[in-house]
Amino acid sequence: MKELISLYWAFFRIGGLTFGGGLTMLPMLKYELVEKNGWVTEEELIDCYAIGQCTPGIIAVNTATFVGYKKRGVIGGIISTLGMISPSIVIITLIALCLEQFMDNVWAMTRTDGGTRCGMCTDAQYGGNIGKKEPCFACLLCDLYCRIFSIHVYGSSADCHCTCIGCFRNYTGNKEKGGKS
Amino acid sequence: MSNFLDLFISFFKIGLFAVGGGPATIPYLMDLTTTRDWFTMKELTNMIAISESTPGPLGLNMATYAGFTAAGVWGGLIASLGLVFPSVVIIILIARFLKDFSENKYVKLTFFGIRPAVTALIAMAVFNLCKVSLFIEKEGAMVPAFKTIALAVVVFVLMQNQKLKKMHPGIWLLFAAVVGVVFRF
Numbered sequence: 379m380k381e382l383i384s385l386y387w388a389f390f391r392i393g394g395l396t397f398g399g400g401l402t403m404l405p406m407l408k409y410e411l412v413e414k415n416g417w418v419t420e421e422e423l424i425d426c427y428a429i430g431q432c433t434p435g436i437i438a439v440n441t442a443t444f445v446g447y448k449k450r451g452v453i454g455g456i457i458s459t460l461g462m463i464s465p466s467i468v469i470i471t472l473i474a475l476c477l478e479q480f481m482d483n484v485w486a487m488t489r490t491d492g493g494t495r496c497g498m499c500t501d502a503q504y505g506g507n508i509g510k511k512e513p514c515f516a517c518l519l520c521d522l523y524c525r526i527f528s529i530h531v532y533g534s535s536a537d538c539h540c541t542c543i544g545c546f547r548n549y550t551g552n553k554e555k556g557g558k559s
Numbered sequence: 560m561s562n563f564l565d566l567f568i569s570f571f572k573i574g575l576f577a578v579g580g581g582p583a584t585i586p587y588l589m590d591l592t593t594t595r596d597w598f599t600m601k602e603l604t605n606m607i608a609i610s611e612s613t614p615g616p617l618g619l620n621m622a623t624y625a626g627f628t629a630a631g632v633w634g635g636l637i638a639s640l641g642l643v644f645p646s647v648v649i650i651i652l653i654a655r656f657l658k659d660f661s662e663n664k665y666v667k668l669t670f671f672g673i674r675p676a677v678t679a680l681i682a683m684a685v686f687n688l689c690k691v692s693l694f695i696e697k698e699g700a701m702v703p704a705f706k707t708i709a710l711a712v713v714v715f716v717l718m719q720n721q722k723l724k725k726m727h728p729g730i731w732l733l734f735a736a737v738v739g740v741v742f743r744f
Binding site: 404452 | 574575576578581584609610611612614615617618619623624627628632635639642643645646649650651653654655670677678680681684688725727729732
């Protein structure tokens with residue numbers, strides 16, 4: 379049981395920290411599976427990789443199943459795969475939820491003009507928070523995320539960061555305030 | 560209910576036939592834009608962009624996203640499970656076979672040949688990544704982006720250090736992300 383949990387957790391970390399796809403995952407796989415846990419040797423990992431490449435399905439999942447099976451049989455393979463896919467499902471679902479709100483906000487905001495739009499939005503969205511003295515952690519995270527990956531979905535990144543805060547405000551708290559107007 | 564079943568079967572098929580990882584699933588998803596009314600071509604391009612810039616394997620991110628667009632939170636979950644289901648079954652069968660035949664001469668020889676080929680494939684991926692990340696396209700010509708090249712060189716040199724090498728690779732990504740914000744790449 380303990381080993382299954384550590385399998386799940388190791389693949390959860392790999393899935394949650396790699397950007398791109400199966401190929402960019404190699405350094406992370408090597409770190410977690412070969413160096414840290416010693417579940418497979420480096421040669422075995424390359425073999426897993428080779429098999430993952432030439433069998434149908436996405437490489438990351440193929441590798442996870444393979445290593446999991448090697449350690450703990452069928453259950454191990456399933457648990458490792460679930461670990462690998464969990465972060466993706468959670469993150470993408472959150473973003474997709476956020477983007478739906480986001481688009482509503484964008485349309486609401488196009489009615490006002492450039493400069494004021496930004497300020498108004500920030501004021502409106504932060505306003506609720508200042509009153510309650512609870513900084514919205516999700517807002518900050520989303521803001522940081524947008525800055526790091528400079529997601530320019532609409533206009534400048536400044537606009538984007540405001541809208542993002544807006545949509546997360548809507549999601550994390552009082553839905554009647556701001557946003558969907 | 561039948562919609563969920565349709566989602567599961569569609570993504571099951573993609574998982575069964577797309578050989579070569581995430582990018583190989585894109586043509587199948589394009590196909591879905593015409594055969595089903597789950598998402599449009601424009602939504603699909605958004606999905607690809609977002610899947611590329613979020614953590615996790617590309618193919619899986621796209622499946623979750625596509626499933627979500629088609630049928631909400633449960634749709635995302637079902638599409639992802641559908642995508643990975645064939646992989647899990649196929650790989651477990653192969654792994655079981657290899658366990659019994661791992662000492663077999665021909666199996667060993669096969670892997671002897673496969674390893675260098677995989678190395679070449681990874682090198683090819685690195686080459687393609689360099690083209691995207693170290694150069695900017697300006698008026699049709701490829702111009703080297705010196706800031707990014709400098710960052711890549713710095714990380715590469717730092718990683719030669721034995722102690723730094725043992726750090727979690729995620730820390731390097733975080734470091735690079737911070738540098739990107741501070742120096743506005």
